[in-house]
Amino acid sequence: MGVLAERYQRSLDFLFGRLNYERMGSSKYSTKDFKLGRMQEFLERLGNPQTRVPTIHVAGTKGKGSTSVMMAEMLSAAGYRVGLFTSPHVTCYEERILVNGQQLEPEELVELVTELSEVVLQLDQESKGLSPTFFELTTALAWMQFARRQVDFAVMEVGLGGRLDSTNVCAPLATVITNISYDHTALLGNTIEQITREKAGIIKPGIPVFSGVTQPEAIAVLEEISLEKQAPLYLLHRDFAGEQQDVAGEPILAAGSGLPCQQIQVKTPWSVLEQIPVSLLGTHQAINATLAVTVLDYLRHQGTEMPLEQLRKGMIDLKWPARIEVVQKQPPVVLDTAHNGASIEALVETLAAGFSEPDRVLIFAVTRDKDVKEMLRTLLPHFQTVILTQYLSNPRRIPVEELHEITREIQREIGNESDLLVTTSPEAAWLRARSEATEKTLICVTGSFFIAAEMRELLLGTTDEVLMSGSC
Numbered sequence: 498m499g500v501l502a503e504r505y506q507r508s509l510d511f512l513f514g515r516l517n518y519e520r521m522g523s524s525k526y527s528t529k530d531f532k533l534g535r536m537q538e539f540l541e542r543l544g545n546p547q548t549r550v551p552t553i554h555v556a557g558t559k560g561k562g563s564t565s566v567m568m569a570e571m572l573s574a575a576g577y578r579v580g581l582f583t584s585p586h587v588t589c590y591e592e593r594i595l596v597n598g599q600q601l602e603p604e605e606l607v608e609l610v611t612e613l614s615e616v617v618l619q620l621d622q623e624s625k626g627l628s629p630t631f632f633e634l635t636t637a638l639a640w641m642q643f644a645r646r647q648v649d650f651a652v653m654e655v656g657l658g659g660r661l662d663s664t665n666v667c668a669p670l671a672t673v674i675t676n677i678s679y680d681h682t683a684l685l686g687n688t689i690e691q692i693t694r695e696k697a698g699i700i701k702p703g704i705p706v707f708s709g710v711t712q713p714e715a716i717a718v719l720e721e722i723s724l725e726k727q728a729p730l731y732l733l734h735r736d737f738a739g740e741q742q743d744v745a746g747e748p749i750l751a752a753g754s755g756l757p758c759q760q761i762q763v764k765t766p767w768s769v770l771e772q773i774p775v776s777l778l779g780t781h782q783a784i785n786a787t788l789a790v791t792v793l794d795y796l797r798h799q800g801t802e803m804p805l806e807q808l809r810k811g812m813i814d815l816k817w818p819a820r821i822e823v824v825q826k827q828p829p830v831v832l833d834t835a836h837n838g839a840s841i842e843a844l845v846e847t848l849a850a851g852f853s854e855p856d857r858v859l860i861f862a863v864t865r866d867k868d869v870k871e872m873l874r875t876l877l878p879h880f881q882t883v884i885l886t887q888y889l890s891n892p893r894r895i896p897v898e899e900l901h902e903i904t905r906e907i908q909r910e911i912g913n914e915s916d917l918l919v920t921t922s923p924e925a926a927w928l929r930a931r932s933e934a935t936e937k938t939l940i941c942v943t944g945s946f947f948i949a950a951e952m953r954e955l956l957l958g959t960t961d962e963v964l965m966s967g968s969c
Contacts, residue, residue, distance in 0.1 A: 505603040508610035509590060515631040536663045539629050539637060542616045546637075546644035550580065550651045552667045553792060556659040556696045557675025559840045560709070560785045563777060564675050565654045566817050567789035572650050573597045574811030575803040580643035580651035582636070582664070587818045587950045594639045596646050609638050609645075632656050636663040660698020671792055672699050672728075674708040675785065677715045678839035693718040702726045705795060709733040709788045731791065737765045739787030742772060751776030752814045754823045759783055763790045767798040770805060774812045778821040779847035786812065819949040821847055824956050828938045829854060832953055834946040836864065838871040844943060845879050854939040858882045859915075860926045862948035863900065864893045872944065873907040880941070882916045882933055886926035888947040897921055923951045 540547055555565045562583050569581040579597055586592040591600035601609075613634060620627040629637070636656075643651045650670075655662045659674075677693050693715040700706050700719075706728050708719055716732060723730035731737055739761045748757035751774075758774035761783050775786045790808065797803050821833045821844060829852060835844045848857075859880040863869045877883065885904060887897040895903075901919050908915070920926040930940050942952045 501603060501607070504607045508607050511610055511614055512590070512631060512634055515629065515634055533661060533663070533665060535627055535629065536633050536636070536666055538627060539616065539620065539633060540640065540666060542619070543613065543637060543641065546640040547667045549644045550640060550648060550667070552651045552653055552669045553671050553673065554653050554655070554664065554667060554669040554699050555673040555675065556655040556662075556699050557673070557709075558678040558692070558696075559837065559843075560675040560781065560788075561654050561673075563782060563817060563820055564673060564785045564789050565652045567786055567812065567815060568792060569595070569650075569652045570598070570815045571789065571793055571803070571808045571811035572652075574814065575807040577649040578646065580639065580646070580648040582639040582643075582651065583654045584632070584635070584656050585946055585950075587946075588954055590635075593635060594642055596642065596648060601642060605642065606638075609641050613637060613641065630663075633663045655696075655699065658695040658698070660695050662699075665699050669699075669701060669704055671795060672701065672704055672706050673788065673792060674699070674706065674710060674719065675788060676709045676839075677712060678837060688714075690714045690718055694722075697722045700726055700728050703728060705729040705731065707731045707737075707788060707792050707795070709784055731766065731795075733784070733788065737763070737787065737791040739763045739773075739783060739790075741783065745772070749774050749813055752816060754778070756823065758813065761786060763787050763794070765791045765794040768794050770794065770808075772809070774809055776813055776815050777817055778823075778851055779843055780850070781843040781847075782821075819946070819953055822953075824953060825940075828934045828936060828940060830940045830956070831942070832949045833941070833943045834949045835943045836867055836872075836945050838868060838875065841872045841875045841943070844941075845875055848879070848939065848941060852939050854937050856881055856935060856938040858884065858930050858933055858938055858940045860884045860886060860923075860930055860940065860942040860948070860952065861900075861944045862886045862888050862897075862923070862926075863895050863944040864891075864947070865895050866893065867945070869895065869900070869903055869944075870907055873904055874911060876943075877904075877907060877911065877913040877915055880915055882918065882930075884918045884920060884926045884929050884933075886920045886923055886948070888945060888951045889922060890951055891947045894945075894947070923948060923955055927952065927955060 555561045569579045572579045581595040584593050594601055653664045655664050674696050677689055689712050700722050706723055742760045742762050744760050751758050758776050761773050763770045763773055773790055775783050819832045819834050824830050824832055833844050835841045857880045885897050885900050887894045897919055920929055
């Protein structure tokens with residue numbers, strides 16, 4: 498191993514050696530463990546890089562990553578230098594911090610961690626409660642990289658919730674709350690109103706808020722907080738809207754999947770934008786695109802130059818791994834990170850509308866603190882064969898033996914007779930799925946970010962090339 502490779506590995510070890518809530522069940526921590534004051538102190542000692550980065554701040558239960566990447570790709574296509582911060586990563590850590598779609602180089606990561614680690618060690622030594630966590634370090638690295646690269650815009654996705662998230666230290670140009678549904682209820686609350694209040698914690702005085710929420714109780718909370726902070730509120734179906742449009746001429750093929758794009762018309766308070774391509778699959782992605790385009794049209798209205806053709810190009814070129822992603826075509830294999838009831842419903846709807854294969858095989862693994870029973874009630878009726886497994890990279894997994902018991906319980910409850918198979922690893926699950934598949938089979942992998950990530954690496958390695966056909 499060369500000197501750079503050793504320093505690079507030590508940098509990753511330093512980051513992953515910190516307290517990491519992504520690897521802990523929600524029963525192991527509470528909102529008391531999230532302290533914005535700690536993040537503010539940390540960033541102040543780093544020179545407050547976040548103050549030098551014009552930011553769009555994005556929260557929501559689902560769709561926040563997709564909406565973020567859509568905005569980043571459109572801004573980049575319009576000629577701007579754009580930072581994008583998302584989590585977690587699929588294949589490698591550097592995916593979390595992109596500038597115009599490019600990951601950190603190993604040398605950059607080493608330099609940033611070296612600078613950051615000096616401050617971290619100071620905080621570790623000073624007093625209890627100031628030691629930054631893995632996610633706080635990662636957020637700080639993003640701000641540092643974006644300030645270094647002098648980005649024109651940064652799109653920052655909230656990690657968890659909003660009010661106490663370590664991204665919530667910026668003075669954004671706009672805030673976005675994609676939607677509200679049930680997830681992380683042990684931390685955020687078990688009602689839509691409670692969850693909305695946590696997400697709405699990113700709303701800043703006088704800064705416009707764009708939201709796709711539709712539940713009356715969620716809208717009421719957003720209206721209350723926006724009024725209190727004198728923040729203009731723009732709501733889907735009230736202030737802006739999108740609708741499907743017929744494709745004129747030859748269909749536009751998405752760069753990522755090679756499949757035809759949806760096309761939508763977006764009506765904002767300032768414009769009507771026609772024939773916007775949506776390269777990600779699913780009607781829910783058309784809603785995310787409507788929200789993303791509306792935010793950027795607001796920036797256009799404020800004087801940011803963005804030709805419509807460049808926005809369209811950004812949407813066509815967009816790639817977003819493991820979000821209803823087709824990674825193999827014969828037979829079709831779809832990976833999705835769906836891990837709560839709402840995202841599972843969106844997945845099932847998309848598979849029903851977009852794929853004709855009558856024989857369906859599900860590979861399913863899940864995280865312990867998720868509502869696995871709700872997910873299974875939705876999934877089981879749509880698959881003839883269900884292969885249960887467990888991912889290997891994160892201790893939050895439900896062991897496959899326990900998952901099997903839960904699945905049998907739900908089968909009895911709903912009268913489901915899908916064939917149930919048990920495997921102990923993603924590789925074994927894939928081999929079993931391949932042995933079951935014919936030319937009339939669709940294979941879907943879902944239930945957790947981690948199973949989608951492990952299966953994607955198993956099939957594609959570090960490439961983004963869609964397989965025409967093949968086996969493990």
